[in-house]
Amino acid sequence: MKKNKKTLLITSLTSCNGCLFAILDLGQKFFDILSRFKLLSFHLIEDEDKDETDQIDIALVEGTVATQTEKERLFILRKKTKFLIALGACSHLGNIQKIKNYGDKEKIFQRVYSDNAKIENRKIEPLSAYVKTDFTIPGCPPNKNEILEILRQLAIDRKPYLPNRPVCYECQIKGYPCLLQEGKPCLGPIIRGGCEAICLKGRMPCTGCRGETSEPNMEKMQEILGRKEYTRVLEIFGNK
Amino acid sequence: MPQQKITIKINAINKIEGHAGFVGKLESGQIFEARLEVTEGARLIEGILVGRKIQEAPWITSRICGICPTIHNLTSIKALENALGIKASRQTISLRKLALLGQTIQSHMTHIYFLALGDFFNLKNDAVLIKINPKNAANAINLRDFGNLILNIVAGRNIHPTTTAIGGFRRLPSANQLKKIAILAKENLEKADQFFDFLNNLFFPQFQRLTVFAALCDDKEYGFYDGKIKLPKNKIYAPEKFFAKAKEFQERPEELIKKVKIANESYLVGALARVNLNHQKLNPAAKRALSRASFNLPCYNIFYNLLAQMIEVIHAIEETKKIIASFKVKSEAPIAYKIKVGAGLAATCAPRGLLFHYYEIDKKGLIQKCNIVTPTAQFLANLENDLEKFLEKPRTNDDIKMLIRAYDPCITCAVH
Numbered sequence: 111m112k113k114n115k116k117t118l119l120i121t122s123l124t125s126c127n128g129c130l131f132a133i134l135d136l137g138q139k140f141f142d143i144l145s146r147f148k149l150l151s152f153h154l155i156e157d158e159d160k161d162e163t164d165q166i167d168i169a170l171v172e173g174t175v176a177t178q179t180e181k182e183r184l185f186i187l188r189k190k191t192k193f194l195i196a197l198g199a200c201s202h203l204g205n206i207q208k209i210k211n212y213g214d215k216e217k218i219f220q221r222v223y224s225d226n227a228k229i230e231n232r233k234i235e236p237l238s239a240y241v242k243t244d245f246t247i248p249g250c251p252p253n254k255n256e257i258l259e260i261l262r263q264l265a266i267d268r269k270p271y272l273p274n275r276p277v278c279y280e281c282q283i284k285g286y287p288c289l290l291q292e293g294k295p296c297l298g299p300i301i302r303g304g305c306e307a308i309c310l311k312g313r314m315p316c317t318g319c320r321g322e323t324s325e326p327n328m329e330k331m332q333e334i335l336g337r338k339e340y341t342r343v344l345e346i347f348g349n350k
Numbered sequence: 351m352p353q354q355k356i357t358i359k360i361n362a363i364n365k366i367e368g369h370a371g372f373v374g375k376l377e378s379g380q381i382f383e384a385r386l387e388v389t390e391g392a393r394l395i396e397g398i399l400v401g402r403k404i405q406e407a408p409w410i411t412s413r414i415c416g417i418c419p420t421i422h423n424l425t426s427i428k429a430l431e432n433a434l435g436i437k438a439s440r441q442t443i444s445l446r447k448l449a450l451l452g453q454t455i456q457s458h459m460t461h462i463y464f465l466a467l468g469d470f471f472n473l474k475n476d477a478v479l480i481k482i483n484p485k486n487a488a489n490a491i492n493l494r495d496f497g498n499l500i501l502n503i504v505a506g507r508n509i510h511p512t513t514t515a516i517g518g519f520r521r522l523p524s525a526n527q528l529k530k531i532a533i534l535a536k537e538n539l540e541k542a543d544q545f546f547d548f549l550n551n552l553f554f555p556q557f558q559r560l561t562v563f564a565a566l567c568d569d570k571e572y573g574f575y576d577g578k579i580k581l582p583k584n585k586i587y588a589p590e591k592f593f594a595k596a597k598e599f600q601e602r603p604e605e606l607i608k609k610v611k612i613a614n615e616s617y618l619v620g621a622l623a624r625v626n627l628n629h630q631k632l633n634p635a636a637k638r639a640l641s642r643a644s645f646n647l648p649c650y651n652i653f654y655n656l657l658a659q660m661i662e663v664i665h666a667i668e669e670t671k672k673i674i675a676s677f678k679v680k681s682e683a684p685i686a687y688k689i690k691v692g693a694g695l696a697a698t699c700a701p702r703g704l705l706f707h708y709y710e711i712d713k714k715g716l717i718q719k720c721n722i723v724t725p726t727a728q729f730l731a732n733l734e735n736d737l738e739k740f741l742e743k744p745r746t747n748d749d750i751k752m753l754i755r756a757y758d759p760c761i762t763c764a765v766h
Contacts, residue, residue, distance in 0.1 A: 124391040126762050127367055128416025128509045134464065135498060135508065137491045141477055153364040155464055155476035157751070176391020206413050207393035209402075218397035221719075228603040229392055250413065251509040312512030313520035317409070346406065
């Protein structure tokens with residue numbers, strides 16, 4: 111049994127590390143499922159990375175490529191990894207740091223650093239723009255229960271699966287008041303659920319951190335919100 | 351004696367928030383460089399916010415950090431309210447304070463247990479740490495969960511809050527939910543006390559270097575949400591004054607973190623600085639813990655930052671009960687406001703120390719300027735000065751990492 115344990119690597123590129131804390135939020139449940147894998151690296155709980163191996167069965171990758179070194183790291187990781195999962199909105203969509211792509215990124219840079227700064231200012235892209243990703247766990251942050259479910263499926267050699275229904279579906283089941291009907295710019299109809307409509311529970315309109323659902327009616331959404339507002343909200347997590 | 355050049359390089363310091371390494375250079379026993387080297391990229395948060403609607407700022411700046419998102423979110427809201435001349439209601443302020451206590455408990459327990467504690471046992475892996483002492487592990491995880499529970503109830507979600515808004519709360523917690531927190535506070539206080547005694551018996555490396563402390567100080571309470579800035583010898587500054595004195599500088603062109611000094615001096619912020627400056631305002635059980643602590647005040651030994659954090663966890667649990675008992679939650683929509691041109695600064699105390707958000711707003715309600723100064727950016731120069739002194743004696747890489755981790759640096763915050 112023991113030698114069949116799959117190797118698992120959890121790593122992050124430039125991000126807020128929130129996906130990793132979502133994993134830690136599983137508490138004992140995480141450490142229980144961890145015993146089903148051989149953990150190679152998870153920088154929050156392991157002092158030393160053991161990723162020099164050439165054989166990584168599963169890699170969970172959070173964050174975006176923001177430096178050349180990160181790009182190289184990602185390419186190497188992809189080569190070694192059988193099943194690479196984009197974890198969270200940074201790796202899935204680009205997230206907030208992608209907002210600079212929609213403006214003049216040099217000008218945006220100059221608002222933060224002086225002219226003589228030598229700091230990389232790459233265009234921000236989802237991981238899939240660099241390498242093939244085998245699966246996505248969406249969200250900012252991801253739903254920790256979905257992370258656990260995927261780890262469970264992988265531990266028993268199942269092909270991982272997450273449902274793909276719009277946020278509205280879960281919102282209505284939960285009986286939360288519809289913010290779109292109240293005239294608020296909510297992307298619920300076109301965004302993929304699985305978040306248990308947690309923002310709507312807090313009366314925060316959906317801003318699209320989980321990306322498009324299958325067959326979204328974008329035209330209708332744009333018509334309801336108006337082009338300007340529609341574009342503004344889509345930009346927040348890099349959906350545009 | 352021949353000149354001996356030694357370079358110490360640690361490529362990756364794990365068990366901190368974000369990614370950094372360490373470089374130290376010694377020549378003939380003299381240290382001439384000891385610094386952290388960031389190994390992640392810039393996200394340019396202050397730059398991307400310009401031209402965007404003010405309502406997006408708290409939502410976006412929360413994403414600066416996955417371990418302390420709520421404090422960024424609330425500091426952003428507070429700064430924008432200052433710019434717009436909005437005075438939040440007493441209930442709103444009580445609930446925000448409650449959320450910050452949850453944030454402090456969660457962040458401190460994460461740091462103490464998952465990030466720093468292994469160093470005290472020379473353990474490289476938290477799964478092992480949990481196995482060898484399951485009772486303490488359960489206490490630490492339960493306490494962390496309690497912090498998260500407060501955040502989930504009050505702020506809507508523990509990572510990246512949903513209910514908080516300019517002017518108030520989109521959705522309020524119910525009286526029953528608050529009651530649940532108060533009930534759980536009782537048993538968690540016992541757990542925190544036990545965990546403090548466990549930590550207090552650890553062997554703390556004896557290393558100190560005199561420095562300047564800075565923290566938020568509130569006349570009425572141990573402040574996290576509001577107050578002026580206090581330095582030693584009871585020097586007190588209005589946030590605006592301190593913010594003007596705290597000079598950000600980019601030391602080298604490739605340095606992603608803009609460090610901060612006051613009058614060319616490095617200074618310490620965070621739990622150890624707060625306990626040093628504000629210990630008289632601690633709640634009773636936290637005061638009792640402090641009186642049992644294996645350090646005396648003033649304490650300049652950063653390794654005791656863990657104990658200071660644990661004292662704050664005890665304080666925060668007591669404060670939670672106090673706040674919940676102090677008001678009955680009533681239905682209240684966020685205060686309606688009109689957009690106007692203005693500028694606003696807010697200072698708060700994040701788990702890692704003083705945090706500043708500053709915004710300028712134009713007449714359309716778009717952000718014109720944004721500046722965020724984080725705790726790690728403020729204490730980084732102090733950390734590097736400590737490392738220089740620390741390296742005057744022979745140290746292993748594990749020693750160096752232990753000192754860095756005791757500071758609880760958050761690289762993703764510091765770079766943003």
